Every structure is written in structure tokens, then in C-alpha cells.
Amino acid sequence: MKFLMKRSLLAMVLFVAVLQAQAIVKMPALFADHGILQRQTNVAIWGWADAKAKVTVIPSWNGTTYETKADHDGKWKLTVETPEAGGPYEIRISDGAELILKNILIGEVWLCSGQSNMEMPMKGFPGQPVVGSNIDILKSDNHNIRVITVPRNSQTTPQDNFTAKWKVADPAAIRNFSATGYYFGRMLNEMLGIPVGLIEVAYGGSCVQAWMSPKTAVSFVDKQVPAPGDSIPVANRTPSVLFNGMLNPVIGYGIAGCIWYQGETNYIEPDRYLDLFPTMVAEWRKLWGIGDFPFYYAQIAPFDYSVFTPTEFHEKFNSAYLREAQLKAQDKIPNSGMAVLMDVGEETSIHPMHKQEGGERLALWALAKTYGIRDFSYKSPAYDAIEVKGSQAIVSFKDASNGLTTFGNELTGFEIAGENKVFYPADAFLRAKSVVVSSPRVEKPVAVRYAFKNFIVGTLCGTDGLPVSSFRSDNW
Structure with a gap:
């Protein structure tokens, strides 16, 4: 009898444990330990719970209880007011069983997107270095810089999550993070004296059409936008697939702005780029729903594109026309600015080794236009x-x-x-x-x-x- 009672008690304990395990809310990769939220705004927080479950969110910076209810699919979303920069804080999230996000900072969050020159890590690509990066990696320990990289992912349907973790800046994290993004964020952190978060969403060789939603891309493409379940002919150059696979899980996360380094893949279509690029920026801003957030971008550096030129040469295969389109785009994109890289190009490498110049020139735009620091230069003549x-x-x-x-x-x-x-x-x-x-x-x-x-x-x-x-x- 005693044995049967023990077995029953054990079964009940296990049953309750299973129920509790099922009840714990699931959070996207963006909402996790060591993360960072945009300061002094109402940031969206979202996740999944049991269908129709009540979800509460309690941030330690104000102790306020925010409540919402999951829909029939278990999805939920609410907004939380954030304070001035600081931390670390905790965020308690519960639908009956509590999940605690620890070591959360409040600061400035920037999206870092584009193709390989944004993706190029501090350690460089094989055989392609980043000048000075070894010492900068060594010195990168900084509790107030947080980074996360969305992995490469081409999809025909919008994804709602990805597998990655926020990392506190140190040599192990920074050596594998975008060099352009890191140098941008490091300067912001140094000059503003507050935490900075960097979200890398980049894929080498990608065209701008791949970063547009299917609805928008269809207006610009010569080939068909893939329908859900279709094959993807080229992982980084098929319209909408990177929007679906990499950008969609990030849309709506609280950001201060975006830096962008892309254009090399579109060098043979400068006239279309002048329509494509501003349209993409306008769509991103509309989907984020926070107005015309700052959008600063790098002009592609000079490079001998003749190695890519089709057999039948056309004058506009000269990438100077693409640089011209980027120059003109400043007038078509509100609250934007372009970092000029005419002095760092390399004839035989499309990936300039001088990444610090690009990252810091983008930071100059942000420091002047977004953060209002004066009495220094940020625009090229x-x-x-x-x-x-x-x-x-x-x-x-x-x-x-x-x-x-x-x-x-x-x-x-x-x-x-x-x-x-x-x-x-x-x-x-x-x-x-x-x-x-x-x-x-x-x-x-x-x-x-x-x-x-x-x-x-x-x-x-x-x-x-x-x-x-x-x-x-x-x-x-």
C-alpha cells in the first residue's frame, strides 16, 4: 500500500512538472538573456504560449505588470515602456509558469544589414583580412555592447524566429561579428557613453530584391517571386527569400535605426536600383511602424568589376553608375545619409580590408543627425x-x-x-x-x-x- 501511494505521488509530481513545462512561454531569439532593448520608447515584446492563455510581463526597471492574452494559435504581443539607458535588468514573463530574462540592458539598438561587406566578420574572410582587427578583437571586452547575428536563411514563406543568441562583446563574440557593424557600434558606445545593441542581418552576394517582401518584389522582378513551397533557384538572389527567412523575424523589434552596406550585386542595374533601394527602405519603415527611422548606408567601394562583366559589354556595367544611384538615393530616402568609400577600394578584392573607415563614417552620420552632436564633419563634400x-x-x-x-x-x-x-x-x-x-x-x-x-x-x-x-x- 505504501509503495502504491509513493508511486501515485511520484506520478502526480511528474504530471504537474509536465504541465508546468508546457505552460512556460516560448520567446523568440531576440528576447533572451544578455539582450538589449531600445531606450525611452514603447518596445514590442512577443512570444508564444498556450492558446488563449493570459500572459504577464514585468520588467524590473519599473515593476509594472503588462498583460495580454494569447490568440488561438498561442501568439501574443504587447508593448512595454523603456527607461533611459542603463541596466542590467530582468524581465519576468509568465503564463502560469515564470520565465526570467536576465542581464538585459537598455540602450541604442541598430540593425546592420546588406551583403558580404556587411557580413564580413572582424576576423576577415579566408585570405581577406580586416586591417587592424586582431588588436581590436583583443580589446573588445565591453559589457555595454551586445551583438546577435541572424543566420543565413532563404525561405519562400515568412519565418517568425531564428536560432542565435545575444552575446556580450568579447573576443570570442566580436571576431565573428560584422566588422562594419562593430566599428559603427563601438564608436556610438564610446561617444554616447551608453549601451549599444547590434543585430546583424546580412547575406553575402545578395541582391536588393531578395530583401523585399513578395508583395513589393513582384513589381520589380523579371523572374517570378517564388510561391510558398517553390524551389529557390539562387539562395541569395531570389526575390523575397531573405526578407522571409532573415528579416521577417526581426521586424518590429525596437531599433534606433539601420545601417546598410549593399549594392555590389546590383551593379549592372543602376537605373533600377534608384527605384529598388528607396522602395525597400520605405517598405521596411512601414512594416516597423516607428516612422522614418534613420537609414545610413555605405557607398560601394571601387573594384574591378570587369571580372564579373557579361561578354557583351555595356557602358553601365561600370559600377560608377551604381555609386551615382546611391548618391542620388539620399534625395529620395528621407532621414538618410551615405558614407563615401572612394579611398578604400581594392582592384582585386570586392571586400575592402579597411572596414573601420566604413563603420566609423556611418557612425559619424548617426552621431550628427540622430544624436545631435555638433561641431565635427560627417558629410563628404x-x-x-x-x-x-x-x-x-x-x-x-x-x-x-x-x-x-x-x-x-x-x-x-x-x-x-x-x-x-x-x-x-x-x-x-x-x-x-x-x-x-x-x-x-x-x-x-x-x-x-x-x-x-x-x-x-x-x-x-x-x-x-x-x-x-x-x-x-x-x-x-
Whole structure:
């Protein structure tokens, strides 16, 4: 009898344990130990529980109880008010059995997206280094920087989760994290003095169409957007598949803004990119529902794209046209800015080894435009106009308040053309805020181009060190 009672008691204990295990809410990878939430806003928190179960969320920073009810599929979502930056905190989540998220910080959260130049980790790719990264990895211990990487995933249907963990910055975490993203986040953390969270959502070789929803991508693609269950011809270049597999699980998470490094794969369609890219940004902003959040992006660096050029050459296979599209996109995308990388390109590698420059130039935009820090430069000087005087074309620039320089290097890369539209290499010399361009082969100049090549080393900069983008005064 005693034996039977013990067995019954044990069975009841096991039964209750099973019920409790089933009752514990399930959270997406974004809501986990060591995570970070956007400060001073109402952030969305979501997960899964038993159907129709009541779910409570209690953050330790204010002790407030937030309640909601799971739907018939067990999905639930609510918003929580966050304080000024700080932590660590805990978040208690329960639908009967409690789950505690520990070591949560409040700070600035940024999405880091694009293709391989965003994906390129601090340790570099095999045989392709990141300059200075070994020492920076060594020094990366920082409790106030948190990183998470969404793994590569191509899908024909929207996914709601992924497998990854938030990591506190240290050499093990940072050596495998986006170099561009890390250098961006490190500078924000240093200058703002608050925690920074970085979410990497990048896939090497991806085209911009892959990052659009099926509904939006269908307006732009020559080939069909795959239906649910269809095969995926190319994992990183099939329209909508990265939106479904990688971006969708992140949409709605509280962010301050996004940094973007992509365009290399779209280099042969610059005219379409000028429509594609702003449309993608507008869609992301609409889906996040937090207004025109900051969107800062890197202009692709010069590289000898002839290795990729189709047999039948076309003038617009020159990637300078894609850089031009990115330059023009600043006027089509509200609250945006572009980091120019004309000085760090490599002729034989599409992955510039100088990643710190790109990450930090993106951070300059954020520090100035998003965080309101003043009295430093963040914009590259930009072409404004040309004035023809005799056989000379005088090129003026905006955003060059302290003038232009080559830092002692030869000023190269200028071309000039007359009415016959034939460009010739030009002599160029600097004035304080302009460049005088001429050629003995062009008596009456009509147009000027600068660094308008697949690969070239840009030498023209503002005195702050920010390089001038390639440009042309014509529209031929």
C-alpha cells in the first residue's frame, strides 16, 4: 500500500512538472538573456504560449505588470515602456509558469544589414583580412555592447524566429561579428557613453530584391517571386527569400535605426536600383511602424568589376553608375545619409580590408543627425556645379566648409568633354573649395567627370578626411 501511494505521488509530481513545462512561454531569439532593448520608447515584446492563455510581463526597471492574452494559435504581443539607458535588468514573463530574462540592458539598438561587406566578420574572410582587427578583437571586452547575428536563411514563406543568441562583446563574440557593424557600434558606445545593441542581418552576394517582401518584389522582378513551397533557384538572389527567412523575424523589434552596406550585386542595374533601394527602405519603415527611422548606408567601394562583366559589354556595367544611384538615393530616402568609400577600394578584392573607415563614417552620420552632436564633419563634400571659363571648367562643391585637399597626393581621376561627348583625361588643380579642370584636347568644355571608373583610388577629400564621391556633371 505504501509503495502504491509513493508511486501515485511520484506520478502526480511528474504530471504537474509536465504541465508546468508546457505552460512556460516560448520567446523568440531576440528576447533572451544578455539582450538589449531600445531606450525611452514603447518596445514590442512577443512570444508564444498556450492558446488563449493570459500572459504577464514585468520588467524590473519599473515593476509594472503588462498583460495580454494569447490568440488561438498561442501568439501574443504587447508593448512595454523603456527607461533611459542603463541596466542590467530582468524581465519576468509568465503564463502560469515564470520565465526570467536576465542581464538585459537598455540602450541604442541598430540593425546592420546588406551583403558580404556587411557580413564580413572582424576576423576577415579566408585570405581577406580586416586591417587592424586582431588588436581590436583583443580589446573588445565591453559589457555595454551586445551583438546577435541572424543566420543565413532563404525561405519562400515568412519565418517568425531564428536560432542565435545575444552575446556580450568579447573576443570570442566580436571576431565573428560584422566588422562594419562593430566599428559603427563601438564608436556610438564610446561617444554616447551608453549601451549599444547590434543585430546583424546580412547575406553575402545578395541582391536588393531578395530583401523585399513578395508583395513589393513582384513589381520589380523579371523572374517570378517564388510561391510558398517553390524551389529557390539562387539562395541569395531570389526575390523575397531573405526578407522571409532573415528579416521577417526581426521586424518590429525596437531599433534606433539601420545601417546598410549593399549594392555590389546590383551593379549592372543602376537605373533600377534608384527605384529598388528607396522602395525597400520605405517598405521596411512601414512594416516597423516607428516612422522614418534613420537609414545610413555605405557607398560601394571601387573594384574591378570587369571580372564579373557579361561578354557583351555595356557602358553601365561600370559600377560608377551604381555609386551615382546611391548618391542620388539620399534625395529620395528621407532621414538618410551615405558614407563615401572612394579611398578604400581594392582592384582585386570586392571586400575592402579597411572596414573601420566604413563603420566609423556611418557612425559619424548617426552621431550628427540622430544624436545631435555638433561641431565635427560627417558629410563628404559633394559636387555642386561647373562654370566654364574659356577652356577651363571650374567645379564647385557643397559641404566643403573648410575646403578641399588631397593630403599631399596627386589630384587624379578627372576627365573633361566637349560637345562631341568624348571624355579625355584632364589636368586638375585645387582652389580652396573648387577644382579647375582642363585638357589641351578640349577647347570648349561641356562636362566633367571625376573617378567615374570601376576601379580608381579617390584622392579628393574634404580637409576633414572624408572623400568626395565619384560624380559626373552630364547625364549622357
